Amino acid sequence: MFIESAGNSLRTIPGSFAVQPTSLQALFSKLPAESLSAGQTLILEGDVATSVFHVVTGSLRIFRILGDGRRVITGFLHAGDILGMSFKSHYIYTAEAITPVTIRRLSRKSFENEIAVSPDLGPAVFHQMSDEMAAAQDQMVLLSTKNAEERLCSFLLKELQRTLNAGALQTAVQLPMTRLDIADYLGLTIETVSRTLTKLSSKGVIETAGRHSVKILKRGKLAQMAGDGDEYEDDWRPATPQPERIRH
Amino acid sequence: MFIESAGNSLRTIPGSFAVQPTSLQALFSKLPAESLSAGQTLILEGDVATSVFHVVTGSLRIFRILGDGRRVITGFLHAGDILGMSFKSHYIYTAEAITPVTIRRLSRKSFENEIAVSPDLGPAVFHQMSDEMAAAQDQMVLLSTKNAEERLCSFLLKELQRTLNAGALQTAVQLPMTRLDIADYLGLTIETVSRTLTKLSSKGVIETAGRHSVKILKRGKLAQMAGDGDEYEDDWRPATPQPERIRH
DNA sequence: CGCTTGTTTGACCTTAATCAACCTGGGTGG
DNA sequence: CCACCCAGGTTGATTAAGGTCAAACAAGCG
Known part of the structure; x- marks a missing residue:
């Protein structure tokens, strides 16, 4: 191996x-x-x-x-x-x-x-x-505790981070892989990936542009929704403590 | 890290x-x-x-x-x-x-x-x-594709393997951890872990003896149920091909 | 003996998988 | 050039696996 x-x-x-x-x-x-x-x-x-x-x-x-x-x-x-x-x-x-x-x-x-x-x-x-x-x-x-939305948000954040590390200054993330690739990576189905991306778009957090490009509109919100608890904060941090949530 | x-x-x-x-x-x-x-x-x-x-x-x-x-x-x-x-x-x-x-x-x-x-x-x-x-x-x-039963079977097999590697000759596996530990490891809840173990017992694949000991009765069956596809075979191998199963 | 913590079992509900239909866009060839 | 093709993607209806809530049960242990 x-x-x-x-x-x-x-x-x-x-x-x-x-x-x-x-x-x-x-x-x-x-x-x-x-x-x-x-x-x-x-x-x-x-x-x-x-x-x-x-x-x-x-x-x-x-x-x-x-x-x-x-x-x-x-x-x-x-x-x-x-x-x-x-x-x-x-x-x-x-x-x-x-x-x-x-x-x-x-x-x-x-x-x-x-x-x-x-x-x-x-x-x-x-x-x-x-x-x-x-x-x-x-x-x-990610795979053992996060729900579909948290998985997608985590994934998008990581891709954004990679894009920025590579020197890009914008928030347009290129996703060369297909929806099936994303699904098989996140332990979901393509339908769930598609639905969740649509939901994130309608919430105004992201904006899809074609099949292989996503624009991150609200990075802080995305980080919050990724469920990692105060790990990805940049310019945004909630003043109120999160509600209790212990179960899966 | x-x-x-x-x-x-x-x-x-x-x-x-x-x-x-x-x-x-x-x-x-x-x-x-x-x-x-x-x-x-x-x-x-x-x-x-x-x-x-x-x-x-x-x-x-x-x-x-x-x-x-x-x-x-x-x-x-x-x-x-x-x-x-x-x-x-x-x-x-x-x-x-x-x-x-x-x-x-x-x-x-x-x-x-x-x-x-x-x-x-x-x-x-x-x-x-x-x-x-x-x-x-x-x-x-395991976490992205296996269902509760497959997860438990994989876990038990691995513990059995470890026990055998440690020199034991029996098929009684000691599980020092609690059900909650197992659940948090396999991405399940304690209820599902408990129910699945009960199911495996009633199928005659294992036999629980107290909280921290499990006897493996049918290792081949357990391997088959772990869903790794011809990876763990020892003394037992199905002649018939498995049915198609592509989705999660 | 009686807590306390861990485990099992049951009833119900939510999430995401499944099944199915339809849409979309980037080729390809007539 | 345009029609069609088709893989990839979206959307909808339904279902099932497993999570949640709740209650009873077992097992150490002080």
Whole structure:
């Protein structure tokens, strides 16, 4: 198995914004770029884990398929992210291009050699994995306690954060994935995703513009509705305590 | 943040049984043991991450609390597991003793020094983190697609596996945690946990013996009901293909 | 022995899944 | 160029799984 890495895209912890191009990414800079078209598979669940990848442009989905055909998307990857950084013999998930993608490939052997040699590379990998683990825990929290609306709000906030980290100044978030991708990521159905987005629009919190773009109109409200309790506040904070709410 | 570690307890991947006392655990062997009584907090979400722990005996729960009081248990730790192995400045979760617990403590500074010095310690840590990541992904799959019965069956199977790895020869699984702990771990309510266990008992798949012990009567059936599709088979495998089932 | 906390069971209700119909927009080919 | 096609998306009606509320029951424990 291996760990899908997340440059900043999966980093949901507020306060850790700085986009330091880690020494990790530098590893790939001299390697040739490869291209994938939308829908192509980069790595396949069960295959021998031979390479580590750096995503240069485009987006991918990371997923597993259950025996009965159900699909679970455990994450999305975007430009700057690293993929396949693991120390297991086989990949435990599939990675598929959502948009046209360019990547750089490093053999796992070289990767491990570089780590053994370079003194500051080890810590960089540890940090990276810690970030991923934190993101995984956030996702577990989302999946075990949040309702449909909270899930969508959390998702949109994270995508907004990623967009802003990438240097954008606006609040228009690009969502390259389909509704089905979002549904499989949030543990919902496409109908519920669609309905919830419609509801958020009619509440004036967001504004959809085509299938793959959403404008965040009220970020504070969105953060409040995400249900993380005082974690995402920026320019808005409720003076009144939230009502009791213990059950699921 | 940091990563809750899992010696073998969170390792759900079949085929990776061997309980090698890693070089990681050797790090702690010379340190003094500390005791906690049931209910005591070992580490607190938000505190500065100063130590790494090795669980010698007993069990702990790892959880986060949402703003509105909801609790999400992201894992359980048992004898042999390592806790707090992370490279973040603050703990992102709380660890609380379920039973009386004894642990050994290593300062994070020492831990990082040891890693920098010892050549085979780095890879051990990487592997550990990869295992944890795999376990986290399994949990995401469970939380996003499985129904109550499948969740309970998956949980019981994992606990059985852990019991067997620990050297037991029987199929009586000890569950030190309460129903509420199980519910908060599986994203259910205590009522649903209770009802589902009752149902599994009446189906003859398990047999409860007191609050903290469950006997697995039909392991193959349990594996089938866990919904992982041909992943946990041991001595039993259905000849007939499963019916189509794509939706959540 | 009698609390207190944890667990089970029952009745009812809410949320999101399911089933189904219709809409939309970006190609493609006549 | 436009009609049609079709995958992806939206909206509506209904249902079922599991949450909620409530009450009774069990098991430690002081």
